[in-house]
Amino acid sequence: MTETAPITAIGNALIVGGGIGGMAAALALAARGVSVELIDIDPDWRVYGAGITITGPTLRAYQRLGMVEDIAREGAIVAGSSMFLFNGMHMRDLDEPPIEEGLPATGGIMRPVLHRLMQQRIEAAGIPVRLGVTVDTLANRDGGVDVMVSDGTAGRYDLVIGADSVRSRVRELAFPHMGDAVRTGQACWRVSMKKPPTLERGEMFFGHRYMVGITRCGADAIYMWLLTPHAEGQDRLEGEELVAQMKANLADFGGNAGWVRDSMSAADWVNYRPLEAKIQPRPWSDGRIVLLGDAVHATTPHLASGAGMAVESALVLAEELARAASAEDALLAYEERRYERCRDVVETSVSIGAAQLAGRPGEEIGGIMGAALHRLAGPF
Ligand SMILES: Cc1cc2nc3c(=O)[nH]c(=O)nc-3n(C[C@H](O)[C@H](O)[C@H](O)COP(=O)(O)OP(=O)(O)OC[C@H]3O[C@@H](n4cnc5c(N)ncnc54)[C@H](O)[C@@H]3O)c2cc1C
DSSP states (O other), rough: OOOOOOOOSSSSEEEEEEEEHHHHHHHHHHTOOOEEEEEOOOOOOOOSSOOOEEHHHHHHHHTTOOOOOHHHHEEEEEEEEEETTTSEEEEEEEEEOSSSSTTTEEEEEEHHHHHHHHHHHHHHHTOOESSSEEEEEEEEEESSSSEEESSSSEESSEEEEEOOOOHHHHHHHHHHOOOOEEEEEEEEEEEEOOOOOOOSEEEESSSSEEOOOOOEEETTTEEEEEEHHHHHHHOOOOOOHHHHHHHHHHOOHHHHHHHHHHHHOOTTTEEEEEEEEEOOOSSOOOOOOOOEEEEHHHOOOSSSSSHHHHHHHHHHHHHHHHSSSSSSHHHHHHHHHHHHHHHHHHHHHHHHHHHHHHTHHHHHHHHHHHHHHHTTSSSS
């Protein structure tokens, strides 16, 4: 961990949700001396088997957690990506210079591997974790929060952080001015499997009404994503039917996208998910309860930045808690620093999806993406 000025504005904190954002917040706060507890509703504390793209800004955020070497060792680091026409014809290579000196350019990792690496850090930091539980009630009182947990235990905390994702229970309990994420009309099909023999870096396929990308996630691991319009009623597609439908959607694709189509099977991890997003209206905190990650800035994968935003939000929250005279000031400063950047990611991601649905040309979509990634390389 870098920058570990102690936090004195609070003594203890409960983090609800042990995903990417919740674990990052737990590590960032514990490193600054806060007594942190983490709870997660999943009794097995798992994550689904997809891969994840780790962009330059996301690597920068993970560097502050001291985890870039872990990601490089157990995932994949690449110098950039290659663009292809959907039929496999090579268009050009895009080198992505590191956004900070000493940082790798970009990469990918399997989600279960990233989850394990973060869980190991939580364990090493001695952070207590309770699984299979959620919050039943939250009440701000006298500069703290009284919490009833679903296992019947009660607690009092100086701060409660809701990092419990897109269907956040904390948001539902404490933020009546917010609402559910909204479906965007697109869906993401994903497969995780062995690496095509000729793939070395990220690959993106343009010029088709469907968009495809492949992210290298390890020495012999990739995940491939395919974006299509979402047909209502298709949410429960599974097993052989799911694989057959994904292969049919990839029928026109060549190069390594074609290789993946021909090589994938129901034995691989395959998933279909309608996309949803929402930048929640301010304020993001109420008394001593605050939200971060998909609970408050849920986005689509178009800029591959949701996880990076969650880690950044965790780091900024810890930084502001260390800097401010009171927890209330820190929560306001956190929101002030995070709102515009997260709004940009969510709204630009949604607009890229809308442009794809409208059949806008690849150059136009690439231009929106490039400009957004350039903005994200700026400080957070
Ligand atoms: C199809 C798709 C592809 C994506 N690809 C990328 C990518 O390539 N790169 C990238 O940076 N981002 C990507 N994202 C976004 C990224 O996955 C999310 O932004 C990120 O996981 C958010 O982290 P989080 O901690 O807020 O939520 P999560 O990682 O979802 O974690 C939430 C945790 O809260 C727990 N929880 C849920 N409800 C409760 C409850 N009531 N009580 C207690 N615990 C609870 C869950 O069990 C889970 O452990 C993608 C998203 C989608 C939909």
